[in-house]
Amino acid sequence: MRLLDAPPDDGHLLERLVSAVGAELTGCCVAGALAGPGGAVPVVRAVPGGADPAAAGALLDAVVTAVDGEPGSEPRGDLSTGPYADVSDELDSAGRPPGGALVVPVLVRGAVIGAIGVLVPGGGPVPPADAAFVEAVAVAAGGVIERSHAFAATLELLEDARRQGDLLDAISDAIVSCDADGVIVSWNSGAERLYGYSSGDAVGCDLLALLATACVADGVERSAAQMLRDVTTAGRWEGELRERRSDAAPLTVLSSVSALHAADDGGPAGYVFVNRDVTEQRRQEHEAAHDVLTGLPNRRRLVGRIRDAVERVRRGGGPMAVLFLDLDGFKPVNDRHGHAVGDELLIRIAGRLTGTVRSTDFVARLGGDEFVVVLEQFGGVERLMPVLRRILHAVEEPMELSTATVAVSTSIGVALAGDTDAPAELVVDPEDLVKAADEAMYRAKRRPGHVAFADPELDPHWSATEPTG
Template identity: 35%
Template sequence: MRPNDGYHRSLFHTHAVIPGMTFALRPSVREKIWAMVVLFLLGLCSASIIAILAEREILLGEKKHTVRRLVEVAHSIAAHYAAQEQRGDLSTAAAQDAAKQTIRAMRYDENAYFWINDLSLPVPRMVMHPTAPELDGQPLDDDSLGYASSLQLGTDGPRTNLIPPQKLFVALANVAQQGGHGYITYYWPKPLPGSASTTVRYPKLSYVKAFEPWGWSIGSGSYLDDVDALIHAQIARKLWLILGIGLPLIVLAALLARNIIGPLVRSSRALAAMTQGSQPMAPLVVEREDEIGTLIHGFNQLQTTLHRSEARFRSVVENAGDAIYIHDRFGWIHDVNQIASEQTGYSRAELLAASVRLLDTHSDFDSLCSLWGIAATEPERYPMTVESAHRRKDGTVFPIEVRISVLPGDDQGLRFVAMVRDITRRKQAEAALLEKTRALARTNAKLEQLATVFSHAREGVMITAPDGTILDVNEAFTRITTYSRDEALGHTPRLLKSGHQPREFYEAMWNALLQDGHWSGEVWNRRKDGSLYAELLTISAVREPDGRTQHFVALFTDISAQKAHQQQLEYIARYDALTGLPNRMLLADRLHQAITQARRRGQPLAVAYIDLDGFKAVNDTHGHAAGDQLLTTLARRMRRSLREGDTIARLGGDEFVAVLADLPDRETGMTLVERLLQAATEVVHHAGHPLQVSASIGVAYHLPGNEHDADLLLRQADQAMYQAKQAGKNRAQVFTADNSTGNGTRASNGSASSM
């Protein structure tokens, strides 16, 4: 026997019930308004603090980068003189004095300077200080010199606060010795015009770097008080901004709390009393004629509308287009409407005597009963909508959509209202539209991706029709090409054509687009002002489901700066900075190519090692500027004395190497060497003084049939050059393998014959 057998409550014997309203302890609207004001002001303060701290870190980072770059310059100067010392051009004392004088004279940012101290510990000594020369040569352990407050080993190491503080120059020496280079913060007087300094000490950031050849530590610093001044100004502006926003906001919140929240509080209290039964249902008092009064008046009208809607609901249920069932948590049917009988083929009496199991095709009916049973403990799960299938009296099955709700106010146990809709036609329509929906989804996904790229990409974006007509461009396109959007629309990409790519290039591009649907590569285009720029371009075709091209999307990035920077780096890496001649790296490359070519053609190849005679005397007598002019002038003359395909490179100092390729015979090579000798002896005028040197040249030949490599040829030419110097200078000496002397560490197997 089914539970509550014989009980049938009509679907239409219902009554209107206003759900009870419970009021839990929670923040009032007034409290929420003040909380929002406070949270907004706190958020504004927090954002200001974060922005100020971020700006301070940026400014300090720029300071650190600048002072490091400048110390690297001073370090390179010391390295330059140390290199002259190693070559023997200067004595150690002369090289160190020259380096100190040069660095002492260097200034930047008006009064900023460089100093040098040694690396001896525990007490270092001052080598050179331009604004405090009295410290030169003195031990740097005096407390009056100040203390370091923090240090950082290297450029990426952690910053360490020194507790207790460490003596300034001891800390500087520790950083240079332990990390090779790093940063120090401390306080130091500012230099004044002349040799005076301020009595007040200012915060300062310094960078030091060890110079190992001479045991030096080279450093420079930048004062930080200007950074603090900028930050203080930012703090003042932020405070005024917060005050300017906060005061009007507080006044507005106070007005809202007094004029708007008060009437709402009184009305809500009256409504709570009505719902709790402490006073009868009655219209609320309308205290004002604004929006709040309209709200209260609307609630009063709602009570009247509820009574009217109850009568209409009874009529709607009877004439509803869906089948309606009332059943208990065990599935027994207690009431149905007429549509339920028409939908299933069962009479009303047959349905009232049955369970939902009669209709539902669900294989696990007990799980449905369990789901209905949790309605009392988990009411938030209802109403719910599910799809299932029902079986008619004739055995046919049809798909349904069921919306299940808990029937309120029932004193006979839990009841459920199930509204069942036959969705056979909808399912058929869904099946018919499924393929089209999937196709549209794929197209929409592509369009959304393109729209996102178009809106947010920093690259230039251009959308064209299949015939190439420009349909749209983004702001990055305008920035890169200097064409406005209106100027570009309606044109084709030929608007940007530079003429650097041949017609075949564009034909290959279009063939790739038509066959593969995409193309990418580097292109040279022309801006509106006529200037050329290089871009990294990617073009993709957006296709219709049937394969037809809908439009093309081109994304490009201006890489002109990268191209120029790459060319500059390649030049610096392969050419001598002073003379513009190939350096040792490019010489090695060209010499290997020349040897390969000589072996392939069966022709002789000559390598001439050139060392200038008397160059050091010019440097010592007339200075380095004269020496530099002499080197650049002789390099230009020697280059002009050779043929177009020959190479002359500078190894460093006054040493050069010439590679003479494509020689028909050795006599032609010696003729070119004679030209080099003549070019080296020509007079160079500097500041009214005639400068003249000569050259000692060693020549080594790579002849057909031998397997000499580049290093061996250079060593042979080097040995021949030293024998030319020993033979009296201003001459050329040819290396010969049959008269080897093997002298010294610079010699190779063989000797030289004089020319």
């Protein structure tokens, strides 16, 4: 356990306490010492009139010995096993005049920062009441010194923040610091511009609650509590935060979070967030990868997803399937009821498809009335049949739109990958898989069950599962 370095004011405090103890314990010698970077530092000794100076010197030596050592050393001798140590024998063995004596450590969070010693000249023991009094003074001294250290650290942080204020305000990024409990302690001009809260409004609030913060790292959403645990463990975290401005407008910010210097208990004293607004950038990226009408991923995003899925198949993740869907009967609906109804129909179909497959599956729109579904880890061809049937039924269910009730159906082409005995050797281009499923879809339009596989040998699997009669 480390000793705490004593700031200059600690010596003044201990000097006053030694004088007070000397005034209370009439006729006793009282001495004090503090732990310092180079060893114990004698602070003061109170020698009443008529007391033997040699005895008082011996007491001070004993106090210094008790505190001796660099900050970081453990309590010595009896100080490590009891609330105070009787040093009479030490004085006697040193040839000092006999007398009852004790040394009481001054502790801050279990570490020795100083000591107070008392000597009763003439050989009498230290009365229990006097010993209890000195012990109480030492405990009080430790508490006052601990609070003064904490206050000094706070003042230092505030002064650092004041000195850095002009620099932080000149930075366009939002720079926010909070204490270990997440309470905001600084809020620069960049944060005011980004979030719409003034420094006066923000300081003192819970940071994560104020901004409704959600965290995303490597595409995986995690709780704010988990993010802070990561910062505590690694000292730093980088990722995206989903937050809200004061006017409730959503924000996406790229955030770098660092832990402030460790507190005495090993945990961080607080956190510093450096946040950059990437809302517009992410919006543009989303639009570039998604269909404007339905919000589904577009071909560009689809190709990337298939490429990732193929790699998972190669690593033993099981087979994958690409389903190419083309709506049957969409053009008559569009021609009869107009493009607005047609668009409404496509939006409704997109919702039905995403609601039919698993959340881990992937649904994209290629344009017009064409959709693609990517399935992974479905357990083989036989397990695929119920999924195909659910998709067919979901699309065929009549829809009540704003101005009409309409019904369409779909034809599905299926291309599989990784269904061989050597998936690690799989080499396939995503566009080739989509093309194979597209070609199978045109065969499906001519089949009664409206499903066809890129490998025609698999078509009987679907025929065997079709309802009869």
